[in-house]
Amino acid sequence: xxxxxxxxxxxxxxxxxxxxxxxxxxxxxxxxxxxxxxxxxxxxxxxxxxxxxxxxxxxxxxxxxxxxxxxxxxxxxxxxxxxxxxxxxxxxxxxxxxxxxxxxxxxxxx
Amino acid sequence: xxxxxxxxxxxxxxxxxxxxxxxxxxxxxxxxxxxxxxxxxxxxxxxxxxxxxxxxxxxxxxxxxxxxxxxxxxxxxxxxxxxxxxxxxxxxxxxxxxxxxxxxxxxxxxxxxxx
Numbered sequence: 001x002x003x004x005x006x007x008x009x010x011x012x013x014x015x016x017x018x019x020x021x022x023x024x025x026x027x028x029x030x031x032x033x034x035x036x037x038x039x040x041x042x043x044x045x046x047x048x049x050x051x052x053x054x055x056x057x058x059x060x061x062x063x064x065x066x067x068x069x070x071x072x073x074x075x076x077x078x079x080x081x082x083x084x085x086x087x088x089x090x091x092x093x094x095x096x097x098x099x100x101x102x103x104x105x106x107x108x109x110x
Numbered sequence: 111x112x113x114x115x116x117x118x119x120x121x122x123x124x125x126x127x128x129x130x131x132x133x134x135x136x137x138x139x140x141x142x143x144x145x146x147x148x149x150x151x152x153x154x155x156x157x158x159x160x161x162x163x164x165x166x167x168x169x170x171x172x173x174x175x176x177x178x179x180x181x182x183x184x185x186x187x188x189x190x191x192x193x194x195x196x197x198x199x200x201x202x203x204x205x206x207x208x209x210x211x212x213x214x215x216x217x218x219x220x221x222x223x224x225x
Contacts, residue, residue, distance in 0.1 A: 031212075031213075033213060033214065035216070040218075041148075041201055041203075041218070041219040041221065042216075042218045042219060043203065043216040043219070045213065045215060045216075048213040086153065086154070088214070095159075096142075097144070097156060097159060098144070098156075098205070098214055099156075100153045100154045101153065102152070102153045103153055105151075
């Protein structure tokens with residue numbers, strides 16, 4: 001099956017800093033989503049981005065499907081950004097089941 | 111975005127009892143729902159895929175007799191953990207999707223503790 005690798009696995013920032021999270025995938029995809037799992041466990045949809053670039057406030061994401069990667073940018077980080085960020089993909093020609101990466105754990109210090 | 115409601119958010123049960131977790135799509139009809147399990151500091155592991163009106167498809171290694179999944183309507187899927195044991199303690203999350211290859215939305219998750 002498709003492999004999804006996220007980097008870095010852990011990230012510690014000072015409030016106000018910027019960061020880039022990466023998601024590499026091993027095969028072509030029909031669907032890619034970024035999620036934020038808050039400390040209570042809830043998964044929040046950030047972006048549905050199989051290709052192209054999207055922005056939502058301080059967050060933006062870019063997927064280059066031909067090169068099999070996606071980037072999530074967090075600017076001016078806040079303590080509420082802490083949590084785990086997951087990338088999930090649906091492989092092309094497959095069974096339409098989302099496959100998750102192992103996540104990036106982000107801690108933002110005040 | 112669409113809303114998926116999962117209930118209960120937290121449950122503690124005695125070993126040997128059964129626990130039912132509900133997953134509802136509140137503002138859309140979900141032909142497909144997914145059930146995931148997450149251990150501390152790990153990623154989400156797919157347990158099973160359920161399609162409305164048909165039997166669930168379980169991932170390898172998931173006991174279908176222990177984790178009963180019912181997707182009786184387009185807005186409701188249930189996961190029943192039967193004869194629960196402490197090793198079943200985990201965080202269970204459901205996801206719903208309208209049609210294939212569209213955005214998936216997740217419930218709040220259920221933290222199950224078996225004592």
